[in-house]
Amino acid sequence: MADFSILPLGEATTVMGDAIKGAKLEHDQIANNIANVNTPGFKTSSVDFRSALQASLGEPADPDALPLTTDDDRQFALDAATPVPYDPKAIVDDTTTMRVDQSNVDIDQQMALLSDNTSYQQTVSQLLQEQYKFFREAATEQPT
């Protein structure tokens, strides 16, 4: 997950807005998966918006990998991920089959994802609220 504390104040709100947008897209897909729980042959889809968000921040995909530092402009930065525009896409998972009718909706998994996604969205909303509180304090010079 992106570390919001290292970002400048204005950029943090943008990243959190993107995170909420991604959680919304993921929620749409989960709601669709749950609505189609009894549809024969239905394949679940999901939005991996967290990876898209990470890529948009130019962070390496593997957080445990040690970053190679450079101390000269002429050195090549190995594995330096370049930021890509944030555009999360829905991916259909057609590699698995759960039921005889070829559907792969696991209702327990979907409910867990739903609850996880809702908590994530509420957490980021709360963080964003705190950020705006900082803005307000700076603008009004009055601690709230």
Place this chain on the structure above:
Amino acid sequence: MSYYDSVEVSASGLSAERLAMDVIANNIANANTTRTPQGGAFKRQLVIFAQKAAAPSGSDQVGASGDDDPFAPPDPFDPQNSNPAQVEGVQVLGIENDQSPDRLQFDPTNPEADARGYVHYPNVEIVKEMVDLMAASRAYQANVAAITASQNMGASSLSILKS
């Protein structure tokens, strides 16, 4: 694009599961019906669910692809036309009859008995209907939970304004 999109998706699931429960209730109510307007015993009915296909993103460009019929709507079941990012929920394609044979009971004195003395009872199995009813009811509850989650997410997004 709003939280109401996902509520509509879940609502399509609610109405589909409710229709499934209606049909199951009808099957149970008619478990012993030997006469129907179509003649013969009642046939067990099944609801056909299908994924509601989203309108492809380029569908407003009529004739842009250079097809034979520029006004032909794009085939929603063509995998090339389905954009998984656009979700539309579930739809009921129709209610079909179960084609399995009638349940026969030898009862020659029954006025409904055929020439060989058998009464044709519907191919409805109460136990199977009960299991289907339970599955539909649980799916309904799952959709309700998804709507509640949509509401919570919308409320927490709104609370950003209140900071």
